[in-house]
Amino acid sequence: MTCDEFHRSYLEGDVSTEREAHLRGCADCQRVTPELDVLRARLGDPAVWEPPGPELRTQVVGAVVSAARPATVSPSVSRRMMRRWLIAGAAAALVVGVVAASLVLIPSRADSADWELTLYANRASPGAVVEVQGWNTANGTHLRVDVDGLAPAGPNEYYAIWMSSISGQHVPAGTFRESGRIESWSGVTRADFPRIWITLEPDDGDERLTGATIADTPGW
């Protein structure tokens, strides 16, 4: 038995006389055995395997974009970087849920929206009503999405709100799992990203747009 074979055998939990014989005669493997024990124990540790929520990346990036950092970079450079980043489709400028609540001033009910839109639900969501209100801000768009009559997402799914440009660039603008009011924020404008739509996405850690359309802007 070689040292590599011993390592594999140890991690597999096999107990054989051949393995024990190798260990007795191999100082290198005797040294590495405590680390193999740690590795084997940690491979069963839930902390190592539990995944973060699929929206965390978007929240992290959105929060960073929203945060005012005393940068030395000129505003024009920042805007150029932002544009390149958006075009790359890298989930630009999004704050949802808790982030939105903590970082964005949410308009009160009395504030009239800059625009309103009713999405049409397709055959995958019969009876669903999705109304969107938007406020144009200096840093993007605040969205208030009221969803009614939409079945709750399954345990391995979630609904995603998107803003898309005419050229087909998609920017995530929030997630939710069931009907109700969703307050979210996107770093892009309705003028540049006129299409607002909702998809049902698999909760598989892939934040790209892959799911089925649930509701869409009329005319798209």
Next chain:
Amino acid sequence: MSAHSLVARLRNGDPDAVGRLYDEYGRRMFAVAYKALGDRSLAEEAVQLTFMKTWQAAERLEPDVEIGGWLYTITRRTAIDLYRRESRHATVSLDAEIVALPTTFEDLWQVWEVRSMIDRLPEGERAVVESLHYKRQTMQETADELGVPVGTVKSRTHRAYGRLASLLGHLREETA
């Protein structure tokens, strides 16, 4: 993209660098925070705060900083701060239990390192290791779940253990 160029972009205020850092280190940061806090939403808060601190401090980062180690340290400290915050706001019944961080620095370092090792496995090998060790499924159950023959599970397991063993050596490293 190299860690060095990522740090350079971070220092220049490029938000895309944060996304790339998340892709590289986010999962292991969450693992450390989850180990320390035992709560998913708190762990996610710790990760988000860590990135905010990183973003705010980026201009002061040394160009050749070992960004992984830096993120580990800030994640751990942030998780400890959150733990203390939650302890202060805990109910009376919880106060008796929350007297100190239940995990040691060694625990957190091991979780960071092992998650790092797992991140380096090909997806197919990672899936079988997760099934066998975390879900505690048999080879047959793993094969059924992944839709592959048992022989494939065995060969992937064999290769995965070989890779993991080759990555050993950091588990006893001094904690930061």
